[in-house]
Amino acid sequence: MRRSVFTRLLVVVVLIAVCSIAATAWLATQLTQASIAREQGRELASDNRIYATLLTYSTDHRDWSEVDGYVDSLIREHPGRRIVLVTKDGRTVADLGGDGGQLPAKAAAVVDPLEVDPVLVPGAPADRIDKRVLGPFRTPIDFRDREDPTGALYCLRLNKKERTGLDCRERDLPFDTRADFTALLELEDLVNACLARRQLPPVDLDPDYTPAQKQSTGVQPPDEPAVGACVAASRKEQLTPYVAQPVLLYLTNPTGTPTAAISLSGNGWRVVGAAAAVLLVAVGVAAFAGARITRPLRALTAAATHMSGGGDIPPVPVRGQDEIAGLTRAFNTMAANRAQLEQARKAMVSDVAHELRTPLSNIRGWLEAAEDGVHDLDPALITLLLKEALVLQHVVDDLQDLAVAEAGSLRLTLERVNVVTTLEQVQAAHEARATQAGVTLSVTADPALFVRADALRLRQVLDNLVANAVRYVPAGGTVAVEGTSEDGDCVITVSDTGPGIAADDLPHVFDRFWRADKSRSRSTGGSGLGLAIVRKLVEAHGGTVGVSSTTGVGTTFRVRLPELT
Known part of the structure; x- marks a missing residue:
């Protein structure tokens, strides 16, 4: 049985917590013991110096009557220590550096030059008699x-x-x-x-x-x-x-409370208990955090499963500003884009079917009429069938150009192109049709204006724009094509005095199969793919194309391409 993400996350967090707690406890214990050992080492060294000084005094004196001066100097040398000397019969010889509080139950050492402590005096003689004590002898x-x-x-x-x-x-x-x-x-x-x-x-x-x-x-x-x-x-x-008689040496802090040795060896269960408590807290936090993390993930999983079945899904709720919230927003955006793409796909299939249905229906109708003997298969009928076939070919060619451009597989033969020459060619190609429609077509451009472009594709862009303008401008109107240099770019504008495009329709001008007049016939409206092809061709050249229009005044298309200097 596969474990869930939440279970794996909880296991990982628990393992990390256990390792972290164990490592932290071990490190803290080692550092504490080392710190205590250093501190105790410093105190032991201090106590050894005090013992050695008093031992030297006892070898040079026969009583303790003058020891107060020595003890006072030791207190100044080792602040924070209380030094007490007591004879074995309980008489206090000296008590300096404290407030006279209770002494420890056990003395730190016995100051006796005839019984030297071998722990405090390494290398002491076997008989434990200080070599400095000569007594009646004159030489060591x-x-x-x-x-x-x-x-x-x-x-x-x-x-x-x-x-x-x-x-x-x-x-x-x-x-x-x-x-x-x-x-x-x-x-x-x-x-x-x-x-x-x-x-x-x-x-x-x-x-x-x-x-x-x-x-x-x-x-x-x-x-x-x-x-x-x-x-x-x-x-x-x-x-x-x-020598001076033996005395008991007590070393404490100034208040008289003995300094207790600290050991961590007996606190193992406390350390284990503290680690267990921290572990429980870590598990609880991990469970709470895991639930908060996996809840939106489960919602995303359910939404993705529903989407894979082809159904529409409502937006997944977004909570917070973390990475999962960002993932949720990205998923919602993807779902919305998918819905739009699916809607566009359905609309395109419907548009393609509509564009192909009419010419195919015309061809079928004429052929059935000829077959039934209703109409003779004369040159006039053949001309009509050829015209409808050309319409189908035009739609198919436009679809193929658009597919190639959208796939990024469009091959361009880039060269140095003179803009004014290209505009004059466009004017020559559309002059006759414009004159027939009663439209004035004019072109102007700087002779020194050049762009790096595919000459045939640039002609295709301008032919589409000019053909549309001539088609929609009523008799007596004008279509003006102008090439200018602007901010280091070449800008070609195609302006007409036609009826204009409504503001609500402007965002859809470059969509496939879009027509401002939904009732317009194919004979006057083309395939509806020309402007979509224009946008893809311009973008393939590294440029941009835009449109502005005022209803009743006219429309202007602006093609911006990098200027070649």
Whole structure:
């Protein structure tokens, strides 16, 4: 079963709507997520800088008493952020950049140089102790002297462990080296106390806090993970007095409301619901628009079907100014033109039948009379039959010329034609008939006036116009033919002083088989095709022909052709 235009249109609109909605939703989601990610990235970078600044403060200070100045500078550097520092026992150290509103349930980070957040500080040491915290040491771990060329350090270690009382000449050592080794010995005491609690043997530490046995003898110390845990715990115990105590860092907006992370992953059904609602609206609009579009199309289809059956149809109603309304107007115009053409066709068939019926009836009548012996087949009868045959031939020739001209198949032999010469030939051809009818025929033209035309067809045009004028002008009247140059064109006028043509008849002068006097006989009126042939011949030359007339005064035909200079 074939689907209707409305169904196909609705399907197309639905598919377009679905694809558009899906693409728009996906694009909006991607752009929103990217925008949120950028915004969160900027906030995260800002928060990281705040954390890093406060962490630096905590490594350089033993308490938070001077932190307000640092926090105030951070607020100016990162406007729109509220910074709150709270100790683990709930005491507020600093609260700047906000109105003192409620804090989030979870802190953004813990500022503790002995427990550095590896997420906020990429590359943090494995024991999470900030390398900048030296405590009792004088030099960073990477710059401590690990050599003992004089044995002084070994002597100091031996005196400490066995209390030998040896003179280790430690005064000859650099102050920083002596201080660093003293701090290392203190750390060993803390580590060995931790190991003793775990029932593990003591160890000696190198300046990098690794067990000395491992590097000196290559022997793996017992339970190395336990030793590493005691070293990390002992280091934190040793360094705690030299840094600020840990605090909770809260980062919010100035009102205290925490910044919620936005995620679109849980809103899938909302997106689907919104898309479905938009789709329903699109389908409804498509159905309404489709009905409005297909209603006039169905009316046009019904009218075209009725027209194909040969019936006359009333005009299809036109609604609006859109393309379909334009199509409807064009269809109505086509239907009206078709009706006029059909009426003209019927009239032409009737006219042709009428024009041929009379001479054929005359010929048949005379022949039947001769056959029945009523009239002798003498030369006079033959002359009458020949005259009627010539009338038939004239009608047929005129119809053939008109058909060729209307089909655009008329062949013209264009050449340079002198207008005055052509007019003089026309005058010579019609002078005798004009004199016989008591009509004065005159021609005038500029000798230098030329046109590019087919000389025989131009004669045919002028012969028709002059013959008609002479035929209708009463005795004592005049027919004047004049050739002039006007606006770059050659204008040939044929004017007569005949009875004129009524204003209502002027639009029909060039119609086929038209006669001003419907009762006029063929012997005086010709075939009724002459002026129709004149118009087609003039148009074939790229010109125009018109007529003006005043009843009781006369008629003027104007032929305008391109002038040849």
